[in-house]
Amino acid sequence: MQVDEATVRRIARLARIKISDAEAKGLETELSGILDWVKQLDEVDTANVEPMTRVAAQTLKMRDDVVTDGEIADQVTANAPLAEDNFFVVPKVVE
Amino acid sequence: MNSQKIAEKPKSKNLIEGATGDWEVIIGLEVHAQVASNSKLFSGSSTGFGAPPNSHVSLVDAAMPGMLPVINRECVAQAIRTGLGLKAQINNKSVFDRKNYFYPDLPQGYQISQYKQPIVGEGAVEISVDGETLTVGVERLHLEQDAGKSLHDQHPDYSYVDLNRSGVALMEIVSKPDLRSSKQAQAYVTKLRSILRYLGTSDGDMDKGNLRADVNVSVRKPGDKLGTRCEIKNVNSIRFIGQAIEYEARRQIDIIEDGGKIDQETRLFDAVKGETRSMRSKEEAHDYRYFPDPDLLPLEFSSEYVEELKSKLPELPDEKRARFIKSFGLSAYDADVLVAERASADYFEKVAEGRDGKVAANWVINELFGRLNKETKAIEDSPVSAAQLGSIVDLIGSNAISGKIAKDLFEIVWTEGGDPADIVEKRGMKQVTDTGAIEKAVDAIITANPDKVEQVKAKPSMLGWFVGQVMKSTGGKANPAAVNDILKAKLGI
Numbered sequence: 001m002q003v004d005e006a007t008v009r010r011i012a013r014l015a016r017i018k019i020s021d022a023e024a025k026g027l028e029t030e031l032s033g034i035l036d037w038v039k040q041l042d043e044v045d046t047a048n049v050e051p052m053t054r055v056a057a058q059t060l061k062m063r064d065d066v067v068t069d070g071e072i073a074d075q076v077t078a079n080a081p082l083a084e085d086n087f088f089v090v091p092k093v094v095e
Numbered sequence: 096m097n098s099q100k101i102a103e104k105p106k107s108k109n110l111i112e113g114a115t116g117d118w119e120v121i122i123g124l125e126v127h128a129q130v131a132s133n134s135k136l137f138s139g140s141s142t143g144f145g146a147p148p149n150s151h152v153s154l155v156d157a158a159m160p161g162m163l164p165v166i167n168r169e170c171v172a173q174a175i176r177t178g179l180g181l182k183a184q185i186n187n188k189s190v191f192d193r194k195n196y197f198y199p200d201l202p203q204g205y206q207i208s209q210y211k212q213p214i215v216g217e218g219a220v221e222i223s224v225d226g227e228t229l230t231v232g233v234e235r236l237h238l239e240q241d242a243g244k245s246l247h248d249q250h251p252d253y254s255y256v257d258l259n260r261s262g263v264a265l266m267e268i269v270s271k272p273d274l275r276s277s278k279q280a281q282a283y284v285t286k287l288r289s290i291l292r293y294l295g296t297s298d299g300d301m302d303k304g305n306l307r308a309d310v311n312v313s314v315r316k317p318g319d320k321l322g323t324r325c326e327i328k329n330v331n332s333i334r335f336i337g338q339a340i341e342y343e344a345r346r347q348i349d350i351i352e353d354g355g356k357i358d359q360e361t362r363l364f365d366a367v368k369g370e371t372r373s374m375r376s377k378e379e380a381h382d383y384r385y386f387p388d389p390d391l392l393p394l395e396f397s398s399e400y401v402e403e404l405k406s407k408l409p410e411l412p413d414e415k416r417a418r419f420i421k422s423f424g425l426s427a428y429d430a431d432v433l434v435a436e437r438a439s440a441d442y443f444e445k446v447a448e449g450r451d452g453k454v455a456a457n458w459v460i461n462e463l464f465g466r467l468n469k470e471t472k473a474i475e476d477s478p479v480s481a482a483q484l485g486s487i488v489d490l491i492g493s494n495a496i497s498g499k500i501a502k503d504l505f506e507i508v509w510t511e512g513g514d515p516a517d518i519v520e521k522r523g524m525k526q527v528t529d530t531g532a533i534e535k536a537v538d539a540i541i542t543a544n545p546d547k548v549e550q551v552k553a554k555p556s557m558l559g560w561f562v563g564q565v566m567k568s569t570g571g572k573a574n575p576a577a578v579n580d581i582l583k584a585k586l587g588i
Binding site: 053060062068069070071072073075076077084088089092 | 132133134138139140141147148149150151152153154155156157165166167168169170171195197198199245246247249250251252253254255256257258382384387391392393394395
């Protein structure tokens, strides 16, 4: 499967990754190669196979509805580049 | 779009008039309701409202590396209960997906939601508008995380982010495009909210943003295929939902009639200006790249578990309404008013129990609701309890007091409290049914007004004047029926 430059740029934009023109060219080849490699799986007939969601026989773990966490605003904001009064402070974003 | 000629279209009050003929508006709603729970969907932090910034936030909610989500059992139960209340298909197996997008109030970079396999499938909500009953299809209900909140007015160059809401469980309830007017859309949201509140699965508090709607609107000439729709995001009051639809439908009709075409886009409703406007341009249309969340196994539960939850569901508004009409003889209108809120229905039922249901409904709706509205009080804060109002209804029923005195009595109980029967006794408000006393009052009026006595013989409708005089002289306490009878006998009419 061939990935063109426009697709590479769109994917990069959606992932918020900045790429140069030279990188874009290389990624076209790389992504196309990865997709071709994965495409080999199409050879297996999975028409009647349930998607595998677990390796061991496990079910979704659930917890009771009790408050056991939080109230650690200082820790939560400790690594923020910018914080004030326990708010995260970010460049202005208004739609 | 061409304005097609439609020869004989059925006249419908839901059509909107345009320069090229009538238009039909097609509305579908995505309602986001906050699940009533103590802790968040995938973390143990509190869902409490109005806390200091980032206090109800755990390292999971802040999406710190290595943190894993563990689902809240009660949120799952709440979604199932809601599905049952919407008479919907419950899916014993559903899947959580990641909906990927970047925004500062979404620390994970994705929202955990459900995409192809939601917990609840198709259901229905019955609404009545202008006496017409309509079934609105529900497409699906799924569980998802709420995002945080950005404040833009704290600083000229920066936005402030509070993650207290981040990770709180939401139910997104998607309707089919079955709605044809703003009134119907409002009735649908009102009914949905009422059902959620009865079930106790969401408090539906729109002021706190606990229930909000994305409104999809498109227009077409009746009989044409569906037009391009616009989505109005996050409308947070039932009144605004109506306004947004009216504005948006007119905007689209004007564009099409001017030869333009509608761009599919996301819009927002400006409550101050009463208009909708574009939010995101088309080229930035989101590609959410959904995929199953590898941190979460499929959500599975047994049919027995669903049955167990079903057996404990409370009586819902439609059932309650039918029962009130049947066992208390209420009109459909009165029943609608009383069942809209569970607290009102419970109150009414306490007043009506063992008494005349219609009289009880009258007092609850006219006197009590009227008075509560005047002072913008909720029924939970009513100064007159159901027991007290019941006792007033008893006093009327046993002819101890007249309807007029009952209103005075209600006023006293409202402002001063106390046992109504006691008050009537102590303040001498009892109705005079002793015919001797009434006769005395009647005689006095007749003797004092010989001219009026002559007139009433020619014109029996004058009797009302005599009744009024007798009531006045007895301080409103005389039994009106007895006064009438005695007057008629004495005046010979």
